[in-house]
Amino acid sequence: MNCDNQSSKKHEPLNKMNNPTSVALCHVCGIEHAQVHYGAMCCVSCKMFFRRNAQLNLSNRKCATNGKCNITIKSRKTCRYCRLKKCFTIGMQRELLRASHNRQGTRCKSTPKENVVRSTITVYPLDLLQNDRSLLKNEQWTCLSNVIHLFDEKFSVPQMRDLLNAQYLFPMKIRMKMAPTNMLTLLSAMYQGVYPFATNITHFTTLPLNDRSTLIERNMRNIGGYSGIILSRDADVHSSPIFKIGFPEIYGTQVTDDAIKIYKNTDQDNTLVKLLIPALIFSTGSDLLLPKIESKCDHFGNSCHLLSNEKQVLEMQNFYVEILFKYMIFRYGFKEAVIRFAALIKTSLDQSMCSLNGREVRKHQQLMETIVEQTEHSMAPQNEIVLY
Amino acid sequence: MNCDNQSSKKHEPLNKMNNPTSVALCHVCGIEHAQVHYGAMCCVSCKMFFRRNAQLNLSNRKCATNGKCNITIKSRKTCRYCRLKKCFTIGMQRELLRASHNRQGTRCKSTPKENVVRSTITVYPLDLLQNDRSLLKNEQWTCLSNVIHLFDEKFSVPQMRDLLNAQYLFPMKIRMKMAPTNMLTLLSAMYQGVYPFATNITHFTTLPLNDRSTLIERNMRNIGGYSGIILSRDADVHSSPIFKIGFPEIYGTQVTDDAIKIYKNTDQDNTLVKLLIPALIFSTGSDLLLPKIESKCDHFGNSCHLLSNEKQVLEMQNFYVEILFKYMIFRYGFKEAVIRFAALIKTSLDQSMCSLNGREVRKHQQLMETIVEQTEHSMAPQNEIVLY
DNA sequence: AAACCAGGTCACGAGGTCAC
DNA sequence: GTGACCTCGTGACCTGGTTT
Ligand SMILES: [Zn+2]
Ligand SMILES: [Zn+2]
Ligand SMILES: [Zn+2]
Ligand SMILES: [Zn+2]
Numbered sequence: 001m002n003c004d005n006q007s008s009k010k011h012e013p014l015n016k017m018n019n020p021t022s023v024a025l026c027h028v029c030g031i032e033h034a035q036v037h038y039g040a041m042c043c044v045s046c047k048m049f050f051r052r053n054a055q056l057n058l059s060n061r062k063c064a065t066n067g068k069c070n071i072t073i074k075s076r077k078t079c080r081y082c083r084l085k086k087c088f089t090i091g092m093q094r095e096l097l098r099a100s101h102n103r104q105g106t107r108c109k110s111t112p113k114e115n116v117v118r119s120t121i122t123v124y125p126l127d128l129l130q131n132d133r134s135l136l137k138n139e140q141w142t143c144l145s146n147v148i149h150l151f152d153e154k155f156s157v158p159q160m161r162d163l164l165n166a167q168y169l170f171p172m173k174i175r176m177k178m179a180p181t182n183m184l185t186l187l188s189a190m191y192q193g194v195y196p197f198a199t200n201i202t203h204f205t206t207l208p209l210n211d212r213s214t215l216i217e218r219n220m221r222n223i224g225g226y227s228g229i230i231l232s233r234d235a236d237v238h239s240s241p242i243f244k245i246g247f248p249e250i251y252g253t254q255v256t257d258d259a260i261k262i263y264k265n266t267d268q269d270n271t272l273v274k275l276l277i278p279a280l281i282f283s284t285g286s287d288l289l290l291p292k293i294e295s296k297c298d299h300f301g302n303s304c305h306l307l308s309n310e311k312q313v314l315e316m317q318n319f320y321v322e323i324l325f326k327y328m329i330f331r332y333g334f335k336e337a338v339i340r341f342a343a344l345i346k347t348s349l350d351q352s353m354c355s356l357n358g359r360e361v362r363k364h365q366q367l368m369e370t371i372v373e374q375t376e377h378s379m380a381p382q383n384e385i386v387l388y
Numbered sequence: 389m390n391c392d393n394q395s396s397k398k399h400e401p402l403n404k405m406n407n408p409t410s411v412a413l414c415h416v417c418g419i420e421h422a423q424v425h426y427g428a429m430c431c432v433s434c435k436m437f438f439r440r441n442a443q444l445n446l447s448n449r450k451c452a453t454n455g456k457c458n459i460t461i462k463s464r465k466t467c468r469y470c471r472l473k474k475c476f477t478i479g480m481q482r483e484l485l486r487a488s489h490n491r492q493g494t495r496c497k498s499t500p501k502e503n504v505v506r507s508t509i510t511v512y513p514l515d516l517l518q519n520d521r522s523l524l525k526n527e528q529w530t531c532l533s534n535v536i537h538l539f540d541e542k543f544s545v546p547q548m549r550d551l552l553n554a555q556y557l558f559p560m561k562i563r564m565k566m567a568p569t570n571m572l573t574l575l576s577a578m579y580q581g582v583y584p585f586a587t588n589i590t591h592f593t594t595l596p597l598n599d600r601s602t603l604i605e606r607n608m609r610n611i612g613g614y615s616g617i618i619l620s621r622d623a624d625v626h627s628s629p630i631f632k633i634g635f636p637e638i639y640g641t642q643v644t645d646d647a648i649k650i651y652k653n654t655d656q657d658n659t660l661v662k663l664l665i666p667a668l669i670f671s672t673g674s675d676l677l678l679p680k681i682e683s684k685c686d687h688f689g690n691s692c693h694l695l696s697n698e699k700q701v702l703e704m705q706n707f708y709v710e711i712l713f714k715y716m717i718f719r720y721g722f723k724e725a726v727i728r729f730a731a732l733i734k735t736s737l738d739q740s741m742c743s744l745n746g747r748e749v750r751k752h753q754q755l756m757e758t759i760v761e762q763t764e765h766s767m768a769p770q771n772e773i774v775l776y
Numbered sequence: 777a778a779a780c781c782a783g784g785t786c787a788c789g790a791g792g793t794c795a796c
Numbered sequence: 797g798t799g800a801c802c803t804c805g806t807g808a809c810c811t812g813g814t815t816t
Binding site: 035036037038047051077096097098138 | 780781790
């Protein structure tokens with residue numbers, strides 16, 4: 001089974017990669033030929049960049065966009081601050097530098113985490129844990145890499161920022177009034193990424209149409225909500241009036257408070273959250289690991305779809321959970337990985353509950369109906385490529 | 389094989405350059421020691437100039453010659469407007485400025501391009517496509533630089549402007565009558581650049597006399613016509629009465645309409661068009677890439693010349709096409725490069741067809757005969773340097 | 777032996793400076 | 797405002813130690 005997630009154009013065939021390593025993309029800037037450097041997938045230039053700048057104090061330098069630069073091959077030279085920040089975000093670690101003897105004293109706030117990583121490795125004698133190579137096989141690294149990039153592509157932070165900034169074209173009074181509408185637009189944009197994301201997960205495309213349809217229907221709300229957490233973080237949605245005013249107006253204060261709480265409790269390492277999304281897609285509703293979402297049969301008036309081969313779907317889910325967990329061990333050591341993993345699942349359940357509560361809201365229903373209709377439409381074989 | 393195209397004086401030997409980098413000329417002002425700055429070949433002073441003025445609004449400033457200043461080392465200080473315009477024309481890019489806060493948000497059209505490039509990379513296995521340095525080797529940059537300058541030297545825009553302006557010495561009525569004659573003079577000037585251009589392409593000079601003769605005969609019309617497109621643009625020939633009146637009178641409305649259409653469809657980046665010219669010189673008429681021009685045997689009454697070593701000529705053509713294409717990737721990214729390249733070849737074919745249609749015109753025949761005779765004469769060994 | 781991933785190197789091309 | 801000359805960040809390519 002192949003694990004590449006092609007970010008290819010719609011008209012291109014889903015070709016299998018011949019050489020897995022050459023496809024892995026840099027998690028910092030997005031170019032090809034990424035390898036593991038300093039603990040994360042990146043290209044040689046980002047590796048060199050990190051080596052040279054890891055000791056830089058991030059709080060010193062300011063950036064023109066206030067830390068919101070989008071890092072691409074073209075823009076990576078313009079803002080060292082944001083590039084370095086992204087290096088750390090994707091999991092690159094100062095501690096893996098050897099030569100330029102990173103002064104142990106300078107590490108102020110990152111110290112506890114690092115100690116945990118190292119100390120836990122020796123405590124738990126799982127045979128490979130003390131290895132500083134990861135448990136992830138090469139194909140798994142590639143797959144991980146592809147998932148991260150697929151997420152970044154289909155749930156676009158720049159797009160989200162544009163939507164947020166659009167409000168400032170209007171005077172204050174109008175902005176207040178527009179907030180709920182704008183919030184719905186934001187949500188719509190988030191949910192609309194779900195299907196394109198899923199269709200680029202190779203495993204997903206191998207499922208029969210009915211199963212794909214069932215999974216999307218069942219998990220759309222949960223995936224959309226969960227990926228919304230990451231988008232909200234990266235685009236700083238929560239500090240915008242659109243969210244502050246719009247969200248409570250749509251969903252009420254209870255759901256809003258819950259959502260904010262979940263948002264804060266969700267693991268701060270976005271990579272983990274992104275890696276959980278594919279697993280959420282293959283959530284069958286009957287497994288224990290991931291939350292069962294009540295089926296939408298009531299919503300659509302037709303009977304529940306049943307998966308043609310539930311075991312197969314569960315295997316796919318396991319495939320992605322394994323990658324996530326191995327990565328977490330690699331990144332945080334066994335003990336912390338277990339704790340974080342449990343917390344991640346907990347917040348995923350909370351998120352599921354919360355979106356269940358929010359589901360009663362009429363406007364939310366309309367939104368979901370529209371999205372699901374669009375998706376259903378595009379999932380029909382002849383229209384499969386319309387929603388790109 | 390050496391790739392330098394000497395723009396040396398006729399009496400100088402065709403010496404191989406010992407230091408390739410020192411020969412590259414600034415595409416803006418023409419002085420030596422050019423390097424790549426902001427995406428194009430230029431000297432340090434033009435680099436500084438661009439850095440300081442790139443954010444200038446071109447539409448604000450007017451220039452004395454209405455935007456037609458010729459930029460040389462002497463004149464470059466006199467008109468900032470035209471110098472900056474030329475900077476952009478030769479391919480210098482604002483986006484490559486770092487400090488002077490080119491807003492990331494303002495890049496409206498370049499952002500999707502990047503995305504496109506990334507998504508297509510998996511399909512096209514050229515591994516260096518997303519390299520932010522160009523694929524061009526140093527000698528290739530030098531060669532590119534030399535071709536550009538050779539073109540500017542042998543197909544002189546100032547000369548063209550002088551010819552255009554000469555008409556205004558006469559009263560209106562006479563101008564009308566003179567238009568066809570003047571048009572032929574213009575065309576003659578364009579075609580007369582072909583041979584001097586070709587003889588300064590080093591590869592061309594290494595061919596045996598017979599082959600050179602065959603290639604010039606065969607491709608003269610196409611090269612002349614194609615280079616005429618650039619000259620017409622830079623000297624704004626099409627807005628002159630000489631063209632408006634003279635051209636249709638010589639060639640008829642059909643050919644004129646076609647010519648104007650081709651003129652408009654040809655890639656707006658003159659650099660690309662200039663780089664295509666050497667490839668047109670080595671058009672053997674049997675290759676698929678570039679258009680087959682019907683041999684001129686009917687025209688001259690003698691049998692077709694055959695090339696002594698067609699493979700060699702094709703290799704030379706490949707040499708220049710490679711430079712062109714690598715430059716296009718460097719400049720526009722892979723996907724847009726492919727599209728533009730296809731369009732370029734298309735217009736080249738159109739141009740070939742159009743000049744084939746124009747060939748029946750008697751006056752054109754006379755013109756071509758004169759040019760070819762002159763060229764033939766100057767190609768004879770003892771006269772090789774007469775037509776400079 | 778091959779792979780992976782540390783560090784090292786140096787040409788390239790950004791920005792900055794200052795006499796003019 | 798111009799441009800010769802400077803500093804320095806960048807990244808392709810290399811070396812070398814370690815694991816498989
Ligand atoms: Zn990178
Ligand atoms: Zn920044
Ligand atoms: Zn110059
Ligand atoms: Zn001017």
